[in-house]
Amino acid sequence: MAEKLRIALAGLGTVGAGVIRLLAENGELISRRAGREISITAVSARDRGKDRGVDLSGYAWEDDMTLLAARDDVDVVVELVGGSDGPAVALARTALAGGKNLVTANKAMVAHHGLELAGLAEANGVSLRYEAAVAGGIPAIKGLGEGAAANRIERIYGILNGTCNYILSEMEATGRDFGDVLSEAQSLGYAEADPTFDIEGIDAAHKLAILAALAFGTKLDFAAVDVSGISRIRAADIGQARALGYVIRLIGLADCAADNGDRHLFQRVAPYLVPLRHPLAGVSGPTNAVVAEGNFSGRLLFEGAGAGDGPTASAVVADIIDIARGNVLPPFSLPVDTLQDSAPADPGNRRNRAYVRFMVADRPGVLAEITAAMRDAGVSIESFIQKGQEEDGDEPVLVAMVTHDGPEGSVTKALDLLQGSASLVEEPLVMRLLG
Numbered sequence: 001m002a003e004k005l006r007i008a009l010a011g012l013g014t015v016g017a018g019v020i021r022l023l024a025e026n027g028e029l030i031s032r033r034a035g036r037e038i039s040i041t042a043v044s045a046r047d048r049g050k051d052r053g054v055d056l057s058g059y060a061w062e063d064d065m066t067l068l069a070a071r072d073d074v075d076v077v078v079e080l081v082g083g084s085d086g087p088a089v090a091l092a093r094t095a096l097a098g099g100k101n102l103v104t105a106n107k108a109m110v111a112h113h114g115l116e117l118a119g120l121a122e123a124n125g126v127s128l129r130y131e132a133a134v135a136g137g138i139p140a141i142k143g144l145g146e147g148a149a150a151n152r153i154e155r156i157y158g159i160l161n162g163t164c165n166y167i168l169s170e171m172e173a174t175g176r177d178f179g180d181v182l183s184e185a186q187s188l189g190y191a192e193a194d195p196t197f198d199i200e201g202i203d204a205a206h207k208l209a210i211l212a213a214l215a216f217g218t219k220l221d222f223a224a225v226d227v228s229g230i231s232r233i234r235a236a237d238i239g240q241a242r243a244l245g246y247v248i249r250l251i252g253l254a255d256c257a258a259d260n261g262d263r264h265l266f267q268r269v270a271p272y273l274v275p276l277r278h279p280l281a282g283v284s285g286p287t288n289a290v291v292a293e294g295n296f297s298g299r300l301l302f303e304g305a306g307a308g309d310g311p312t313a314s315a316v317v318a319d320i321i322d323i324a325r326g327n328v329l330p331p332f333s334l335p336v337d338t339l340q341d342s343a344p345a346d347p348g349n350r351r352n353r354a355y356v357r358f359m360v361a362d363r364p365g366v367l368a369e370i371t372a373a374m375r376d377a378g379v380s381i382e383s384f385i386q387k388g389q390e391e392d393g394d395e396p397v398l399v400a401m402v403t404h405d406g407p408e409g410s411v412t413k414a415l416d417l418l419q420g421s422a423s424l425v426e427e428p429l430v431m432r433l434l435g
């Protein structure tokens, strides 16, 4: 057997402790598959004394993560700390610049610094692997970067955040309150340290930007993702969607159009209405699913656990095994200096159907005002729902509609016409229907 592969592990939270447990339980099998023993040399986290339910006695401890990454007795640095800046990034730069392989689950870091880190990895002839960063335990990065490597990818989309999917599907199945289900997702280890990243769609946007670069060979452009989250969705929206034959899911979607050599990249994370017959409609709990449409493969669907200690550790250790086997690939499938520039695509001409929900003051003339704005903007309404009050009162009422297929710009124009209307008690909510 080749010499053992020595690991430094930074971060001992949900995922870090999961990696230790996985290597302890499956270590012998993993070493045989990797062709060499994989052993943890040193670890680092915030609090040395904390009980994590795993035995750390065999590993050296480093308080300083940068020193951990610079150790001579380490071949692979595994970063499971999190954060788009701070110690994770310092550790990643030190590891790669020092000729060590880096495995990370940190999508925020890859989305913000992926090109720089890939450049460092390539310049130093080492690997940067991040399977756990996108769709947790699903081998989506490997599937796209290797399994689908022969294809031009036409479109990529999916459910990329386990916490949001857990919240939406629990609210739908049980009618439970948003905050209550979010707390549960946090206690189950699905949520980010700051759960705003989950519920406002930022975490899914990190993952989408990474997938888009890999799928289309374009430079990572996280700042260009059009992001909205799930915090404004009410139980009533979920009920209305269901009555119309849809479920609500937070979807990340990207495509890239080439026009005379110019590339226009569309990247959006938003809640969509997904038809009940669509494969993504049945994806519930912390499960993720990634759909890639290849020009020769056709539709590929990758589905599995998107969050949680075991599945995420599985993806981290798969990357370590690849490194042990000597597979060094460009982090974004292509050499980083050949990734292409793109401009953000203008969404205004995209055609789709939309669910538009208003909370309105219950008084005469409101519906006429809304329908007039829609007519003036050229939006054609397919169905109209008004959920009135049980009894007379001052509470706002929900008015929702589904539009016929049309350009997004028309709906935007209609909402612009309604800006400042005294009838609307909050900003309208628009959710597109997944086609």
Ligand SMILES: NC(=O)C1=CN([C@@H]2O[C@H](COP(=O)(O)OP(=O)(O)OC[C@H]3O[C@@H](n4cnc5c(N)ncnc54)[C@H](O)[C@@H]3O)[C@@H](O)[C@H]2O)C=CC1
Binding pocket: 010, 011, 012, 013, 014, 015, 016, 044, 045, 046, 047, 079, 080, 081, 082, 083, 086, 087, 105, 106, 107, 108, 132, 133, 136, 189, 190, 191, 192, 193, 306, 307, 308, 309, 312
């Ligand atoms: N929990 C999950 O289901 C998944 C998490 N991830 C990613 O994996 C990474 C780790 O996530 P979790 O294990 O859930 O986080 P966690 O919060 O449970 O653990 C983070 C670990 O890093 C240490 N740490 C954090 N900030 C530190 C600092 N400034 N200095 C020193 N140590 C510090 C903490 O002490 C802890 O040991 C994150 O990048 C996360 O986005 C990726 C996929 C799934």
Ligand SMILES: N[C@@H](CC=O)C(=O)O
Binding pocket: 133, 135, 136, 160, 161, 162, 163, 164, 190, 191, 192, 198, 203, 306, 307, 308
């Ligand atoms: N907070 C993330 C964890 C995995 O990436 C999620 O909920 O998907």
Ligand code: NA
Binding pocket: 131, 132, 133, 134, 135, 136, 137, 138, 139, 140, 141, 315
């Ligand atoms: Na993955």
